[in-house]
Amino acid sequence: MTTPDPVSTTSAITRANCEQRDANDPLRDFRDDFLLPEGTIYLDGNSLGPRTKGAAERAQDVIADEWGTGLIGSWNSASWWDLPAKLGEKIAGIVGGGAGSTVVTDTTSINLFKAASAALKMQAEDSPDRRVILTQRENFPSDIYMLEGLAEQLGDGYKVRLVDDEEVTAGFPTTMSDEVALVVLTHVNYRTGRLFDIGTTTSAIHAGGAMVIWDLCHSAGALPIDLTGSGADMAIGCTYKFLNGGPGSPAFIWVAEALQNRFSQPLSGWWSHAQPFEMAPDYRPADGIRRYLTGTQGILSMSVAELGLDIHSRVDMNLVREKSLALSDLFIDLVDERLADHPVEVVTPREHAHRGSQVSIRHPEGFAVMSALIERGIIGDYREPEVLRFGLTPLYIGFTEVWDTVEALRDILDNHLWDTDAHKVRGAVT
Amino acid sequence: MTTPDPVSTTSAITRANCEQRDANDPLRDFRDDFLLPEGTIYLDGNSLGPRTKGAAERAQDVIADEWGTGLIGSWNSASWWDLPAKLGEKIAGIVGGGAGSTVVTDTTSINLFKAASAALKMQAEDSPDRRVILTQRENFPSDIYMLEGLAEQLGDGYKVRLVDDEEVTAGFPTTMSDEVALVVLTHVNYRTGRLFDIGTTTSAIHAGGAMVIWDLCHSAGALPIDLTGSGADMAIGCTYKFLNGGPGSPAFIWVAEALQNRFSQPLSGWWSHAQPFEMAPDYRPADGIRRYLTGTQGILSMSVAELGLDIHSRVDMNLVREKSLALSDLFIDLVDERLADHPVEVVTPREHAHRGSQVSIRHPEGFAVMSALIERGIIGDYREPEVLRFGLTPLYIGFTEVWDTVEALRDILDNHLWDTDAHKVRGAVT
Numbered sequence: 001m002t003t004p005d006p007v008s009t010t011s012a013i014t015r016a017n018c019e020q021r022d023a024n025d026p027l028r029d030f031r032d033d034f035l036l037p038e039g040t041i042y043l044d045g046n047s048l049g050p051r052t053k054g055a056a057e058r059a060q061d062v063i064a065d066e067w068g069t070g071l072i073g074s075w076n077s078a079s080w081w082d083l084p085a086k087l088g089e090k091i092a093g094i095v096g097g098g099a100g101s102t103v104v105t106d107t108t109s110i111n112l113f114k115a116a117s118a119a120l121k122m123q124a125e126d127s128p129d130r131r132v133i134l135t136q137r138e139n140f141p142s143d144i145y146m147l148e149g150l151a152e153q154l155g156d157g158y159k160v161r162l163v164d165d166e167e168v169t170a171g172f173p174t175t176m177s178d179e180v181a182l183v184v185l186t187h188v189n190y191r192t193g194r195l196f197d198i199g200t201t202t203s204a205i206h207a208g209g210a211m212v213i214w215d216l217c218h219s220a221g222a223l224p225i226d227l228t229g230s231g232a233d234m235a236i237g238c239t240y241k242f243l244n245g246g247p248g249s250p251a252f253i254w255v256a257e258a259l260q261n262r263f264s265q266p267l268s269g270w271w272s273h274a275q276p277f278e279m280a281p282d283y284r285p286a287d288g289i290r291r292y293l294t295g296t297q298g299i300l301s302m303s304v305a306e307l308g309l310d311i312h313s314r315v316d317m318n319l320v321r322e323k324s325l326a327l328s329d330l331f332i333d334l335v336d337e338r339l340a341d342h343p344v345e346v347v348t349p350r351e352h353a354h355r356g357s358q359v360s361i362r363h364p365e366g367f368a369v370m371s372a373l374i375e376r377g378i379i380g381d382y383r384e385p386e387v388l389r390f391g392l393t394p395l396y397i398g399f400t401e402v403w404d405t406v407e408a409l410r411d412i413l414d415n416h417l418w419d420t421d422a423h424k425v426r427g428a429v430t
Numbered sequence: 431m432t433t434p435d436p437v438s439t440t441s442a443i444t445r446a447n448c449e450q451r452d453a454n455d456p457l458r459d460f461r462d463d464f465l466l467p468e469g470t471i472y473l474d475g476n477s478l479g480p481r482t483k484g485a486a487e488r489a490q491d492v493i494a495d496e497w498g499t500g501l502i503g504s505w506n507s508a509s510w511w512d513l514p515a516k517l518g519e520k521i522a523g524i525v526g527g528g529a530g531s532t533v534v535t536d537t538t539s540i541n542l543f544k545a546a547s548a549a550l551k552m553q554a555e556d557s558p559d560r561r562v563i564l565t566q567r568e569n570f571p572s573d574i575y576m577l578e579g580l581a582e583q584l585g586d587g588y589k590v591r592l593v594d595d596e597e598v599t600a601g602f603p604t605t606m607s608d609e610v611a612l613v614v615l616t617h618v619n620y621r622t623g624r625l626f627d628i629g630t631t632t633s634a635i636h637a638g639g640a641m642v643i644w645d646l647c648h649s650a651g652a653l654p655i656d657l658t659g660s661g662a663d664m665a666i667g668c669t670y671k672f673l674n675g676g677p678g679s680p681a682f683i684w685v686a687e688a689l690q691n692r693f694s695q696p697l698s699g700w701w702s703h704a705q706p707f708e709m710a711p712d713y714r715p716a717d718g719i720r721r722y723l724t725g726t727q728g729i730l731s732m733s734v735a736e737l738g739l740d741i742h743s744r745v746d747m748n749l750v751r752e753k754s755l756a757l758s759d760l761f762i763d764l765v766d767e768r769l770a771d772h773p774v775e776v777v778t779p780r781e782h783a784h785r786g787s788q789v790s791i792r793h794p795e796g797f798a799v800m801s802a803l804i805e806r807g808i809i810g811d812y813r814e815p816e817v818l819r820f821g822l823t824p825l826y827i828g829f830t831e832v833w834d835t836v837e838a839l840r841d842i843l844d845n846h847l848w849d850t851d852a853h854k855v856r857g858a859v860t
Binding site: 004035037041042044047048049051053055056059062063064065067068069071072073074075080093106107108109113117127137139142144145146148149150153154162238240246247248249250251265267268269270271272273276277279280281283295296297298299300301302304318360374379381383384400430 | 465467470473474477478480481485486489490492493494496497499501502503504505510536537538539540543547566567570571572574575576578579580582583584592621641668676677678679680682695696697698699700701702703706707708709710711713724725726728729730731732734789804809811813814
């Protein structure tokens with residue numbers, strides 16, 4: 001083992017400087033809305049947001065009062081029946097969806113199936129020869145699998161075609177053709193943190209005659225989004241990452257106003273019926289957002305998820321974005337400065353316009369290095385191949401924590417403090 | 431208002447007699463596993479099972495320890511990732527499904543879509559001309575709507591045909607034809623409480639060349655079921671009624687062993703992938719039960735649901751059935767004896783072989799009468815048209831409560847103590 005050169009002591013950035021920035025942070029007080037274990041630096045809020053203050057009390061109320069005492073009557077008296085729309089309204093406020101456009105229900109994958117089915121049905125009426133679904137090769141794989149499942153079920157020439165991220169950023173100069181019915185895009189690449197521009201990309205897709213569904217799993221709650229203004233057709237996303245809904249909390253689906261009453265989906269359970277308690281054998285879809293629903297939702301998970309949405313409803317998303325970029329600039333600068341002697345590559349785009357709310361770096365021993373960091377209570381995660389992922393969540397992560405993280409990385413790399421035999425276990429769930 | 435005749439005082443049944451039966455009830459101690467409000471007689475456990483003892487503590491553990499402290503690591507360390515299979519194993523024990531056959535995930539409606547899609551795909555390979563799905567006209571409407579949604583999406587002549595309950599009980603003498611690919615049946619009619627025989631009905635359907643999916647929403651946890659022995663193909667059901675999983679707790683899906691590796695479903699999210707953390711863009715289904723999964727589940731709702739399954743794993747389902755029939759016999763006898771002067775009709779079949787775990791009665795003022803009962807703390811529910819529904823759940827309902835319920839009904843009917851202007855609000859969720 002060679003001893004690395006000592007790090008320059010003339011670095012422009014110091015820990016004291018980071019502490020100063022934290023002291024001046026206008027979002028500082030939001031940290032009290034989260035309960036994080038003492039001594040942990042949690043950089044995995046892009047995978048599972050931490051516990052919200054009040055979650056335990058909310059669960060107690062639901063179990064003791066609503067379920068325990070209210071019993072079946074709580075569907076009305078505690079408004080369980082209205083939770084999907086109530087939480088949807090809060091999501092809409094966070095992602096610029098407009099009133100009456102969004103519901104919280106089911107999982108992201110299920111909601112993608114509904115949205116893609118509805119979009120393809122509209123295209124089958126308007127442009128029946130369009131039967132290709134484009135999506136990023138690097139989209140979160142579940143989205144690709146769901147689209148493949150849908151295309152296979154539809155048969156009749158429907159198929160999924162994969163495009164590279166660069167093609168999307170360039171506005172589809174070569175892949176968009178008159179075969180393309182639908183484009184499904186992740187707003188932020190889960191692995192690299194690359195951000196795509198919803199407005200210009202949507203315009204390029206519409207100019208090519210296709211519809212677009214945006215997956216906001218890695219951007220909702222992380223940066224300002226103006227869904228309505230972007231002209232997008234539909235969007236889906238989860239509530240358990242940047243929105244702190246709790247493990248596996250239900251997902252959301254948004255549909256542009258002009259499409260809402262053309263929206264028709266095959267998962268047409270009774271929650272989407274115009275008159276669910278008529279118990280009529282024939283299906284009639286509800287007007288508006290209830291038609292995106294299917295069946296009965298887990299009330300406990302849904303109720304606790306509301307707390308995370310309430311926090312994000314109180315915050316100015318422009319401030320969140322500003323601090324997020326400051327944190328990731330700092331992270332990247334420190335990697336450049338202090339890990340320069342190591343085979344570390346910053347995977348996340350350096351341009352602000354192309355960067356989400358995370359920094360991913362690549363190292364040949366990525367898995368073992370991340371394991372060593374986690375041993376020290378600094379929790380990021382690992383994604384194949386060789387990528388260490390650090391989520392930067394401005395409401396509870398500060399500049400000093402970024403400093404301490406890169407310093408810990410430096411110590412581990414300088415002194416080769418990782419176990420090369422570290423056993424790869426099943427990865428953490430994104 | 432006329433004064434009704436006084437009730438006969440020579441009745442064979444007395445409250446004291448009911449109290450004696452409760453004292454001798456071998457299931458008596460199970461009542462301590464549930465937390466019911468003082469003074470309430472809860473006869474709606476067929477719609478939403480009441481709070482389980484320990485639910486609040488379990489939710490605290492999940493929120494404080496698993497989510498709060500364990501954070502992202504709890505997907506492995508708290509085995510969140512394994513909950514669908516772990517809870518599925520417990521369901522399998524309760525419904526005779528055999529090991530490795532069942533998962534708990536999503537909603538009943540979503541699971542029906544998966545099962546029906548998979549069954550139709552198998553039939554398309556084996557008997558491509560079969561394109562009709564039969565289901566009961568009186569099946570819970572969401573099942574019908576989901577099948578209609580699937581048939582519409584498949585197109586190509588797929589359609590849903592409705593049959594009467596009598597036709598099912600008679601073994602499909604006129605409706606089964608060589609067009610029928612799949613029959614989807616509720617095991618117990620949610621409204622009338624009529625029970626169908628899984629074994630003989632499955633045989634009749636298989637003899638006709640079709641496959642069968644059973645909906646066990648109103649029977650799982652209520653009576654002994656031997657899915658494997660019945661020869662059934664697939665089954666679905668919920669955990670929040672007789673299984674006390676909590677409001678909207680996740681549903682289950684069971685597939686017969688011989689069909690498991692032919693099972694292919696369009697909702698093919700990453701939880702069903704053979705190697706979900708490879709993040710490969712191409713879909714390969716897992717072997718076995720994981721291929722019934724789609725996306726990330728609400729861990730809080732799922733974790734609390736386990737408590738209800740644990741209670742039912744400890745109980746002898748034959749004793750449950752024996753007491754259930756004794757309770758419903760008592761209910762029906764008392765209606766016959768003590769409500770004879772009123773226009774009340776017992777809708778639930780009187781034959782044990784055709785009776786689930788509820789008693790439904792019809793009265794022209796059904797809604798107003800049920801409202802009056804609920805005012806007294808006796809909670810059943812109402813279903814169109816005119817039906818008062820009383821769920822009989824042997825683990826926490828006794829003979830004396832049945833007596834008190836019918837006496838309250840008698841008082842209300844004898845003295846016309848209902849509000850004819852009672853406003854019909856949205857019904858309770860089944």
